[in-house]
Amino acid sequence: MTDSSAPDSLNDEEIAFLHSIFDLAREGSTAKLMTLLDQGIPADLTDPKGDTLMILAAYNGHNDIVEGLLERGADINRLNDKGQGALTCAVFRKNEPLARLLLSKGADPRLGAQNAIAVAKMFDLPEFEAVIAEYL
Template sequence: MSEADHGPEQGPPPDVIELAGRIFDFARHGDTASLSAYLDAGVPVNLTNDKGDTLLMLAAYHGHAETVARLCEHGADVDRLNDRGQSPLAGAVFKGEDDVVAVLVEHGADPTAGTPSALQAARMFDKEHYPRRFGQGEA
């Protein structure tokens, strides 16, 4: 059968796209309770947007340590890179989100993952306390 027999390839229905947008907003805005309810209902914890950003990346980058912790408890991949090769830990280091960095490190995030890695970002932006937190000595 050809594509003509099936019609054009269609994306997700508009209501699914709208729901996904709300779920990404819960992560972006640190609405841990709402996000948790959807995760408990079966939303994939490693759901990604059109840029490859996971829920964890959005929560980490926007400084929501409680949301990051909840996502980690649900099994989020702490080292999953977005489409630009960035890790959630590197995003949190770049933004100076100490509480988020602490949660990610506690859950095993690799400071050498991605480009630039969290370790490289710490050194680029003179954030000397992060390499020590990663067990990497001085910046």
């Protein structure tokens, strides 16, 4: 059964609003983003490439946003369309505090085609291989 009153697609204003939410995660606008999440925006909001707010925040080094998303129930192991997750981003960007946070909260370093272990090996990051090994 479908809801016949539901719109078939989003209008330009709604699309612009959703894009702005992803920008908050990229830019590190923690307070604004957390307010929107607390008002009902899903913690696992995903863009057309499969990037979640957590993946975007992790890639851009916004550890506080990642923590806030985790507190609000975001899926720590969600992958984008390339098979990358937040932990992969933390390793790729050489963000050890974030990698440790994600691992301590249950991020799976083996998950995905471009997983954290593979990225650490590919980019010759033995220090991150050692960090990951601590949590296996």
